[in-house]
Amino acid sequence: MSQDNMIKLECTECKRVNYFSRKNKKTLKDRLELKKFCKFCKKHTLHKETK
Ligand SMILES: [Zn+2]
Numbered sequence: 001m002s003q004d005n006m007i008k009l010e011c012t013e014c015k016r017v018n019y020f021s022r023k024n025k026k027t028l029k030d031r032l033e034l035k036k037f038c039k040f041c042k043k044h045t046l047h048k049e050t051k
Contacts, residue, residue: 009047
């Protein structure tokens, strides 16, 4: 398994990294955006991929 496609998911509100994920080559072009629970904001926020 390669680590090359490791990405971080950052909360768009507090800018903290809350989740780690892996990307496959199919989705490599698009930036991931997921709604996830942020423990710092204490609510669901949009999380965006960051390096
Ligand atoms: Zn947050």
